[in-house]
Amino acid sequence: MENPGCTCTWRTLYEKPQTMLVNFKNMVVKLGKDDPRRITHSLKFGFALVLITIFQYFRPSFYVLGDNIMWAVITVVFVLEFSVGATLGKGLNRVLATAFAGGLAVALREIASFFGDKGKVVMITVSVFFVAGTVTFLRFSPRLKAKYDYGMIIFNLTFCIVALSETTENELLEVAQERLLTIIIGTCIAITVCICICPVWIGQDLHNQIASNIVKIADFLEGFRDEYFNNLGKTAEAEDDKSFLHRYESILSSKTNEETMAVLARWEPRHGRFRFRHPWKQYLKLGNQIRLCAYKIKALSVFLLRSDQTPYEIRSRIEEPCANIIMESGKALKESSLMLKQFAKSGMANPHVANAKNASESLKSVLRTNPWEGADHLQIIPAATVASLLIDIVFCVEKICEAVEELANLANFEPSEILHRGTVQPIPDTDGAVHVITIAE
């Protein structure tokens, strides 16, 4: 019998590298398939470095890189990021921080040189201690960290390098100027390559992500309706396509990601339909509303797993108003998402939201009539909870649609003419006064 603890036989030693290679290949293929822009970015990165080589090889008359090429390489490696926003943010941070810190350190050395050799060493050491310590402390501030973290690191770096350098005062200014120029050249190469070759706008990414998150919520709700109010039981073939029931889960933990994207998007210049002062903060507000809805959906999804415990008989009593709520909420969300994708605004209240609210009122009316008279309370409660969560979700959907409309107003999207062909449906079972409001194209 083999020792189960020792899996390191000759066979595994031979097979492991093989499976590792296969896994590695699969990973690489998946990375490229998931987002082909990753391949473009890698090529852009290689190209930017080739540009530096060419720059060095042809030695333009106005400037010879020489061994300063190192600084151009360091700059490109650290500054050239996937998105334009990140690249511009890091580039500006790098150039400004280098200039400020370099200037400060040169001034410090000039002043310190009045104090004799020993005095100079002491003064520089004490300054390095305090300046580096203070900047390091400020890096803990979440607000400063979000926009200027890289700048603060570079400030520390440049200040210490210039202050502690062994170069004599006479050469110092020259060396500092050369390096700053090299860093500016590196930054320009990085920014040019990033913007001119298939640019990735992180603002556009955030916009698309928010729009597709709204659709994920709608898809879940529609999937929930089909599964929960389905009397057929679970068939094997239906099992295949239930990914939409889990797709919304990525929303639950998207907060940090959205915040980073919004910060980076602010560095981006006017592009496509995004103006210079695009209301990026509103995306975070909208993202929070979507997340609140996703938390409710997480609570709702529990009842999908346990729908077998509630007889179809009981579920079916609330099927109609619930299905209406879901249909209208789904339409409202999908229309909002479409408006967002098309940079359009409707200028009037979404009729599907009104319909969803009416459906929610009619669900309340049904509940008021005690639809489950005589049934076991333990079987009723899950169904009642589903009803209650759906009523809550209508409220969330309304908030999401309002936030989308607010964004459209803040960003001055153009009024759309193709949307809102819907009809506001009256509540069928209230006081009898029927107002049908049809909104023409």
Add this chain to the structure above:
Amino acid sequence: MENPGCTCTWRTLYEKPQTMLVNFKNMVVKLGKDDPRRITHSLKFGFALVLITIFQYFRPSFYVLGDNIMWAVITVVFVLEFSVGATLGKGLNRVLATAFAGGLAVALREIASFFGDKGKVVMITVSVFFVAGTVTFLRFSPRLKAKYDYGMIIFNLTFCIVALSETTENELLEVAQERLLTIIIGTCIAITVCICICPVWIGQDLHNQIASNIVKIADFLEGFRDEYFNNLGKTAEAEDDKSFLHRYESILSSKTNEETMAVLARWEPRHGRFRFRHPWKQYLKLGNQIRLCAYKIKALSVFLLRSDQTPYEIRSRIEEPCANIIMESGKALKESSLMLKQFAKSGMANPHVANAKNASESLKSVLRTNPWEGADHLQIIPAATVASLLIDIVFCVEKICEAVEELANLANFEPSEILHRGTVQPIPDTDGAVHVITIAE
């Protein structure tokens, strides 16, 4: 009348810097108060740089930094992080990546030198393009990025610098050796300062954060009981201390943070009660269970805001079993958290979990008897939803306690003797067979 658009009067020009200074001061004070270790870290950072200055000033006989000091400074600035795990991870990444990339680039230049001047330039340029592009592409892999992102950046950097350097082949090896040595010295200074002066162990932080998140859940539940089943209405003085009702919200978006901490914790050596192969993955599993519970709590918290809509009369009918569920769940969670904090394991099932499950069964029995006979269904449903969510939460609490116990087993925590003085209470209203299990100290 003043123009509301133009806020830039003389007064604001004078006041703005003042308020900015006050805001800045408040921010700094808050940063220090929130976590005094931040101040220590800033001082450590300054001290590490002073160590380099001293090293350079006294010029030890075995090695003269000279202008290579720059590399020591760069290394300390980038490697010295807040926690030991991050510092060790970055330090190892830096040294290994520099050594590998440097070796590869030197080898490449040796081979390229056989191809004549032009052939050499072409070969080096093509290699830089492919190597840098490939490494950049691999940085998109979430698994590699988590542990080796910094290493991959440094690999790119070093490979390009050495490959593109204008140094002649004869000097190259010497320069490369010197720089590697400087980087190793910088890394050693960073790691020594990080570990020897008030070290911050990120593993300990993760451990504490998970334990305190469990308490946050328990606190919310107890606060919920006091608020929801309170007939007194909301008094002004009670408003003050409701922070515990929102404290759990940080758990909802803690996933990314916990994952980063777990990755960094793996770099840390044996320290305190943490062994070398501490089961950090289990913390993520436990964190997920806690988050699942927090999502349910988020759904529950809605009913707290709307408790006015449900008459106390209706809420009071389920008060006793609900209060029992909350009491026992709270005790179970707090005991689990305490065990975690004390690195102890109980070795037996938590009696409070059993009690909470019994309370949940007795809530079900109460519900089965139709406690709200004759009341308006619309008023019943919120209360029924609260009951249903509480029953769900008991399930989550059980999962959390199991995950804590699993962690205690995997990490070989010592059996505790002071815990579990509880008594398993029987369900009062079932078949009448009463088994009281008392667990002695």
